[in-house]
Amino acid sequence: MEARIDAIFNNEYLQFIRQHNGAEIRNGYYDISEQISSYVRYFIEIEDIANDISLMADDEISQYFFPFAIGSGGTYFLMKKKxxxxxxxxxxxxxxxxxxxxxxxxxxxxMNNIKSDTEIRIEGTHKVVQVTTGKP
Known part of the structure; x- marks a missing residue:
């Protein structure tokens, strides 16, 4: 796949692919910024990456980046090809x-910053507090 999309995968990603080659995440979300979060729905299987690049339909981005995970509402999580x-x-x-x-x-x-939706964000005027519910 690296040759097909003209990319060099980093070691952390290669280790993940060797173990999982795609995975669905239940109730995992990622804080993009203080105002924006996106669910991480699933990791793209290695053989489907080229297809997802074409589905993005954004030549400017697909020239330098590839999607490795699908977010909510048609969003993607990307890595640079090189x-x-x-x-x-x-x-x-x-x-x-x-x-x-x-x-x-x-x-x-x-990966370490993907959160479970059992972590509730309580927003006040000055701070955000993380509260984890459920059993540890």
Whole structure:
């Protein structure tokens, strides 16, 4: 797949693919910013990445990035094909570089920041407090 999409996968992602090659996440969401969250619905199987690049229909982004996970509402989580190991969020309401935001420095950081919807965000005027419910 790396040759097919002209990419070099980073080691953290390769380890994940070797173990899971796609996975569905139940009730996992990711805080994109203080105002925006997106559910991480599933990780794309390696053999489907090229197809998902074409489904994005954004030539500017697909030239440099590939999707590895699907978010809610037609959003994607991306990695650069070559270069840094950062994770990016793609908002399909926009096109080109206006559609992406850097959200994590690495794949493992991204994975560690996926939250369960049992974590309730209580928003006040000055702070956000995380409260975890349910059994540990």
């Amino acid at each position: 270069g840094d190991a950062c994770i990016y969020y793609y908002d399909s309401d926009y096109m080109g570089h206006d559609a992406i935001s850097k959200i994590a420095q690495s794949f493992n950081t991204f």
